[in-house]
Amino acid sequence: MVETARNTRQRRAVGAILDDLDGFASAQEIHDILVRRGDKVGLSTVYRNLQYLVDAAEVDSLRGDDGEVLYRRCSAGHHHHLVCRDCGRTVEVEGPAVEKWADRVAAEHGFSDVAHTLEVFGTCSECGA
Amino acid sequence: MVETARNTRQRRAVGAILDDLDGFASAQEIHDILVRRGDKVGLSTVYRNLQYLVDAAEVDSLRGDDGEVLYRRCSAGHHHHLVCRDCGRTVEVEGPAVEKWADRVAAEHGFSDVAHTLEVFGTCSECGA
């Protein structure tokens, strides 16, 4: 028998919230939504399941200004994010020119095993009214 | 009388450590160095002075993988960093193309007040041997 993650009520509940969300949200925000809905899920369990999903590359995470980790279900493949710092609404964006720039700069200075982090923050049109 | 920051022994000590450092270091690492040297400076004071320097744009800060904030005295003007994930050695880099890309992408989606974070991590030539 192949090991398989158990399909618990709590795991489904966390997944359902992520499906409904537009933008990034913190573990505690997701927990609050669950509590408000009446779904009883422990905070530890929310953290645990979010981490499972990150490890499975089903969810992207990034750190907000205040250091809180934010989560969002994203499409597969390398991309970056344009995030509204007020409402969290997020657009996935690609930047081939940026990828090339990062690799070139790293090579010029003799760096190998290169990776990069890039996020764009702003105020979305709705929040800017 | 114009308000002016007081030139304390502790402030000079923190500044001296930053002058000697090549790469990014955490507040606690800087505090440890001070203690090892025999300079008596409180941890709160290290945090406070680092924050003063960040506000004065004399020091750049970024968040490491583990969420710790790292500090480094940097040149003025907008730039990014190529950081060795082994030894911390850091190269300041500029990417005009990246700046334009970020602004354009944000504008295309109606975002205002745009800012971005971009760091490149790798293994430097010395550490890659």
Add this chain to the structure above:
DNA sequence: TCTTTGATGAGAATCATTCCCATGAAGGTC
């Protein structure tokens, strides 16, 4: 139904950072 074992959750623990506030010491004035 029964067994096995990963999953859950309430609270404790961790850890970086910030806050509090009594005390210290810059730096100006005479």
Add this chain to the structure above:
DNA sequence: GACCTTCATGGGAATGATTCTCATCAAAGA
């Protein structure tokens, strides 16, 4: 130098997100 005003310091408490512990629960298969 003596004195004053006020910002700076530092030790410990508080904060807050996240992780850990472990007794208990419940998937999933037999």
